[in-house]
Amino acid sequence: MNTRVLTGITTTGTPHLGNYVGAIRPAVRSTQDQNVDAFFFLADYHALIKCEDPARIARSRLEIAATWLAAGLDPARTHFYRQSDIPEIPELSWMLTCVTGKGLMNRAHAYKAAVDANREKGDEDDDGVTMGLFSYPILMAADILMFNAHKVPVGRDQVQHLEMARDIAARFNHLYGSKEPLFVLPEAVVDDEVATLTGLDGRKMSKSYNNTIPLFEGGAKAIKAAVARIVTDSLEPGQPKDPFASNLLPIYQAFATSAQTQVYIKALQEGLGWGQAKEQLIEVIEAQVAPMREHYETLMARPDDIEDILRSGAKKARAIATPFMEQLRAAVGLGAGQSVVSGKGHKSKRKASKFVQFKDESGRFRFRLLDAQGQTMFVSLPQADPKTAGALIGKIKSAPSEVAVVAHDTDGYQVVLDAQVVAIAEPGLSFGELQARSQAVALALQELGD
Ligand code: TRP
Numbered sequence: 001m002n003t004r005v006l007t008g009i010t011t012t013g014t015p016h017l018g019n020y021v022g023a024i025r026p027a028v029r030s031t032q033d034q035n036v037d038a039f040f041f042l043a044d045y046h047a048l049i050k051c052e053d054p055a056r057i058a059r060s061r062l063e064i065a066a067t068w069l070a071a072g073l074d075p076a077r078t079h080f081y082r083q084s085d086i087p088e089i090p091e092l093s094w095m096l097t098c099v100t101g102k103g104l105m106n107r108a109h110a111y112k113a114a115v116d117a118n119r120e121k122g123d124e125d126d127d128g129v130t131m132g133l134f135s136y137p138i139l140m141a142a143d144i145l146m147f148n149a150h151k152v153p154v155g156r157d158q159v160q161h162l163e164m165a166r167d168i169a170a171r172f173n174h175l176y177g178s179k180e181p182l183f184v185l186p187e188a189v190v191d192d193e194v195a196t197l198t199g200l201d202g203r204k205m206s207k208s209y210n211n212t213i214p215l216f217e218g219g220a221k222a223i224k225a226a227v228a229r230i231v232t233d234s235l236e237p238g239q240p241k242d243p244f245a246s247n248l249l250p251i252y253q254a255f256a257t258s259a260q261t262q263v264y265i266k267a268l269q270e271g272l273g274w275g276q277a278k279e280q281l282i283e284v285i286e287a288q289v290a291p292m293r294e295h296y297e298t299l300m301a302r303p304d305d306i307e308d309i310l311r312s313g314a315k316k317a318r319a320i321a322t323p324f325m326e327q328l329r330a331a332v333g334l335g336a337g338q339s340v341v342s343g344k345g346h347k348s349k350r351k352a353s354k355f356v357q358f359k360d361e362s363g364r365f366r367f368r369l370l371d372a373q374g375q376t377m378f379v380s381l382p383q384a385d386p387k388t389a390g391a392l393i394g395k396i397k398s399a400p401s402e403v404a405v406v407a408h409d410t411d412g413y414q415v416v417l418d419a420q421v422v423a424i425a426e427p428g429l430s431f432g433e434l435q436a437r438s439q440a441v442a443l444a445l446q447e448l449g450d
Pocket of ligand 1: 006007008009010043046139140143144152153154158
């Protein structure tokens with residue numbers, strides 16, 4: 001099975017070059033790996049925690065979506081969606097809230113920082129702390145666990161949240177996943193190779209330092225104006241400069257080939273003036289940004305198209321989230337029609353899934369599993385005769401939890417019982433379809449009538 005990589009982007013603010021180099025570019029590149037299934041989403045529920053300005057949230061969502069698309073994210077090959085389009089996420093967040101110790105949340109860095117700041121001012125510990133801020137790591141755990149992500153690329157500041165997600169997942173598995181674990185324990189991926197881009201003053205490029213170079217907003221003009229503000233020493237043209245002490249080189253390097261960078265270093269050592277050095281910096285940035293900017297502007301002029309892309313991304317994501325949520329609801333005892341009374345005489349009238357035997361076009365004996373809605377979950381391999389088929393059905397019914405749905409090759413799955421392959425699914429399923437299907441099969445087996 002492919003590795004599921006998932007990350008969220010909080011929709012406040014406007015992307016700058018630091019976001020592009022540190023997060024967007026490497027994430028888009030990672031999707032070129034055939035063995036990766038990528039889930040990238042706009043974390044707009046998270047944005048509500050820090051921003052109470054509706055116009056800014058809406059604007060930022062568009063800008064960030066357009067930025068990722070312009071940077072080459074292919075929505076057909078990834079799951080690219082808006083968090084608030086997936087109602088299963090807040091639902092899962094509540095389930096997780098109910099198994100998360102308050103003490104665990106007390107230890108979250110963001111919350112502790114807020115308390116420390118209040119103490120310093122002599123205010124009450126929890127002054128201005130909302131439950132949104134306090135429970136933020138639980139919502140983040142829900143984002144990740146909803147899709148059973150294996151790897152989560154994040155900045156260092158988020159590593160603690162991943163540890164919390166693992167704790168919460170393990171506790172949930174322990175409480176409700178005795179038959180089989182419900183959640184994968186996710187891992188944080190912090191890429192030390194990916195440089196944090198320095199800003200105009202040589203510190204980390206960050207909105208809070210007001211030292212950023214905009215990526216698309218304001219066009220080429222805004223990049224030029226920001227580069228003009230990069231701090232340099234006062235050496236004149238012709239005087240040798242120390243490239244490694246300059247604030248220009250790290251930014252240049254992030255956009256140039258290593259050969260270009262060598263030439264740049266040498267030119268500075270030989271006295272290239274700062275003005276010209278800045279012009280060359282603008283050139284390498286523009287070489288990469290200009291073509292994307294055109295795409296960005298086209299997208300921003302058509303917000304409805306962006307909405308369509310996000311909506312179809314949500315549909316794809318929900319094909320996984322909806323059946324999984326049904327399984328989770330059943331696991332905690334919220335399953336619709338779940339009966340508390342077992343035993344004869346109290347059978348639920350609810351529709352159940354069932355097996356149906358049939359003869360295929362070539363006259364071979366097969367059976368199919370239909371879910372409660374009558375959808376085919378799988379078609380068995382041909383059996384010798386109806387009796388053998390019946391016996392196999394009986395075996396499955398007597399031990400539905402022993403049936404495993406396992407990935408097969410890269411594009412299908414097998415239904416296996418006691419090392420016997422019962423069915424092979426159609427090849428050519430996308431990862432999302434495969435995962436949704438295997439969860440649906442498991443659910444149908446749980447819901448078998450007699
Ligand atoms: N909290 C993350 C940040 O501020 C954004 C985020 C929300 C996220 N949900 C996530 C990141 C899930 C990774 C996985 O950067």
